[in-house]
Amino acid sequence: MAQINKPSDYFNTLLYTGNATADRGITGVGFQPDWVWIKNRNDTSSHKLFDAVRQAGLEIESDTTDAEVGSVGGGKLPSFDSDGFTVSASNAVNGSSDNIVAWNWLAAGTAPSKTYTVKVVSDSGNKYRFDDFGTSAVTLEISEGGTYRFDQSDSSNSGHPLRFSTTSDGTHGGGSEYTTGVTTNGTPGSSGAYTEITVAASAPTLYYYCTNHSGMGGTANTPTTNSFSNFDGSIQSNISPNSTSLFSIVSYTGTGANATVGHGLGVVPYMIIVKSRNSTDWWITYHKSVGATKYVPLNFTNAEATNSAIWNDTAPTSSVFSIGTNGGTNGSSNNYIAYCFAEKKGFSKFGSYAASGKTDGNFIYLGFKPAFFMYRRYDSTGNWGMKDNKRSGTSALQNFGQMNPNQTQNPSANVDSVENKASAFAVDFLSNGIKIRGGDGDINTNGGSYLYMAFAEEPLVGTNNVPATAR
Secondary structure, three states, rough: OOOOOOHHEEEEEEEHHHHHOOEEEEEOOOOOOOOEEEEEEEOOOOOEEEEOOOOEEEEEEOOOOOEEEEEEOOOOOOOOOOOOEEOOOHHHHOOOOOOEEEEEOOOOOOOEEEEEEEEEEEOEEEEEEEOOOOOOOOEEOOOOOOEEEEEEEHHHHHHEEEEEEEOOOOHHOOOOOEEEOOOEEEOOOOOOOOOEEOOOOOOOEEEEEOOOOOOOOOOOOOOOOOOOEOOOOOEEEEEEEOOOOOEEEEEEEEEOOOOEEEOOOOHHHHHHHHOOOOOOOEEEEEEEEOOOOEEEEEEOOOOEOOOOHOOOOOOOOOOOEEHHHHHHHHHHHHEEEEEOOOOOOOOEEEEEEEOOOOOOEEEEEEEEEEEEEEEEEOOOOOOEEEEOOOOOOOOOOOOEEEEEEOOOOOHHHHOOOOOOHHHHHHHHOOOOEEEEEOOOHHHHHOOEEEEEEEEEEOOOOOOOOOOOOOO
């Protein structure tokens, strides 16, 4: 697995000052982001989250349970751009003279790729089936700019060349073969045989079909989502994974019954954040330190809670995460978005600490100089704190102004959604980790259990992929 030498190619914090003008391009991210999380630092407006899988223009808020709003290509963030994104005149993302922070992650990017294993099965007549999924002739999602190979090496493909058309059932439906960006190799049913397509910009909706037999294929949608269909779980998902940084964006439709969802990381996720897009169910978080029998809400201050209907009491694997029957992760016919993270040595870290309550507090070894640190007390009520290396604090310590992405229910834990630079939340960002300095209960209650996620500014990793230890 490739080593990351420049973490800012995969995660970067960007600060800008709002000017309340429409269709304003924000640049300086360093890549075209797939997930953008924006907060007005001077205002009580909600956190706004946008991602390329749901498509630009559609927003959800981490501090509310509201359903997704906006319109594709419109809303508060109408586009993801080569070096950033475009925002509207909305106060939440571009308030006049306001200080704005945007946290940006790269997922699959603008040129995702995937190979599907194709088999032909008897299912009310011969049908194509992908990656041994339980359903035949499914609707595929293959996004513009992506390259998708359909491996027809399996012997069941003999006599069944897979091709594309702009007409349902291709030549059997009165259409013609679509060849833009399409290459073929070998004879179906023989080793090395495949059909491959690189989806062109503004490609039409396509249909995959067999050139020799009617009724074998289905639809292949070509959205601008930087994502593709995944068949690893019992539920078909749409994913945008980055196999280098080990971050994946996953969308799926719930069934209301115990199920699994493919995430595409190839390794076990350490943290998963899920939200229903079309209901007011809570944000649900899985973290390895809390385990799969419990969950922590993102949008509230509640302590960890036990609920077998959330993750089905089953830890995620290198290919899938499990979901139960709760509406937070699997309401029948609800659409969901999930942000999945695995640990990447020298780039990301997910763990926990037992706080000391002292101003000379815990040192958390990360193996890198941090660029972003998000934390939460989970054995009791607490706020999610968010710190980064771009926002400065008011004390001599590297306080990096606190932001909180959750609502507060308990008045004793009430935190204004405007950026808080109080020294009670102070931490030091060190060359190889985090040093807790503040004494606030959200970060440093004696004996409290805290989870965290962190991303690197600079790695401390040698060519042997072993983190160095600062002296």
